[in-house]
Amino acid sequence: MDISVVVPLYNEEESLPELMEWIAQVMTQNHFTYEVIMVDDGSNDNSWAVIESLRLKFPSLRGIKFLRNYGKSAALQVGFTAAQGDVVFTMDADLQDSPDEIPELYRMVKEQGYDLVSGWKKKRFDPLLTKRIPSKLYNATVRMVSGIKLHDMNCGLKAYRHNVVKSIEVYGEMHRYIPVIARQAGFKRIGEKVVQHRERKYGTTKFGWTRFINGFLDLLSVMFVSRFGKKPMHFFGTLGTLMFITGGAIAVWLVGSKLWAQFHHLKYRPVTDQPLFYIALVVAIIGVQLFTAGFIGELVSRSSADRNHYLIEKELG
Known part of the structure; x- marks a missing residue:
């Protein structure tokens, strides 16, 4: 089969017939063999009934319905598995992504050798203050932190080589960072294509301002887990050791200063009367706690089922 199209959706009953007709038209014109997987993320409208009716007309359509709303990442992960x-x-599913972009994105993956191609909605029709400006700031931050030079990290329209989606796991709200997750898994051929952005025709957006705050926190999580997920002691142990040494060194210096002053019959302040001593004590205690956290994290990591899970690209013999 040439193409799988995964469509996560939540309360999009109006747009589904038009979207399916459009996808089918593009596939037929380009002689692709294909399937469309619509994942209903616990919609409370008639989306699932619409999918069932469309299935009678389009045998290439597959539907998956969640019992409740789990989020876009869960819907994508289930779609990738299928x-x-x-x-x-x-x-x-909101018709803001154009299926007409599929043939060129397909060619970039199959002929140009990309593992992943992300759409870039260069000209957007979203509100300036609530969508476009925050989105530019968000994408600039992600580019700086991750090192992946994509202009629109969170664009819903993306194309993946088959082994990419079978090798990564998307959970929580990590769908925003699939290119980051894919690169950290070893898929480094990541491209970008300017795609058409269409105005929303039906319904309203399902995301608010909180997605930018949550998005930044998720970025920190995915960067941390990718770098230290299997070696937590390298982070917590190093930081804890430095803090313990710093706090201990300050305490030793304070005690040494007092003893030196006593030996030379000079005035001195009792160590316990100095705020710096308590600061040093707190720093040393936090250092011990961080080191212990790293040690416990290392034990958990070594006990995990995927501790020796590695992706093999090629093999001979």
Whole structure:
């Protein structure tokens, strides 16, 4: 099968028929073999009934319905697990992503050798203050922290080589950082293509201001887990050791200063009367706690089922 299109959705009953018709038209015109996987993330409208009716007309359509709303990452992960196509596409169900972009994105993966191609909505029709400006700041921050030079990290329209979606895990709200997760898994050929952005035709957006705050926190999480997930002692142990040494050194200096002053019959302040002593004590205690956290994290990491899980690209013999 050439293509799998994964469509996560939540309360998008109006747009689904038009989207499916559009996808089918593009696939037929380009002679692709394909499947469309619509993942209903616990909608409380008639989205699932619409999917069931569309299935009668389009045999290539598959539907998955969650019992409740789990979030976009969960919907994508389930879609990735079910996908069978050589190239897997993701697109939103709100008709703001254009299926007409599929042939060129497919060519970039199959002919130009990209592992992942992300859409870039260079010209957007979203509100300036609530969407476009925060999005630019958000993407600039992600580029700086991750080192991946994509202009629109969170664009719903993306194309993946089959083994990419089978090798990564998307959870929580990490769907914003799939390119980061993919690169950390070893898929470094990541490209970008300017794609058409369309105005929302039906319904309203499902995301608010909190996504920018949550997005930044998720970025910190994914960067930390990728670097120290299997070696937590390298982070906590190093930081804890430095803090313990710093606090201990300050305490020793304070005690040494007192003893030196006593030996030379000079005036001195009792060590316990100095705020710096208590600061040093707190720093040393925090250092011990961090070191212990690293040690416990190391024990947990070594006990995990995927501690020796590695992705093999090629093998001979």
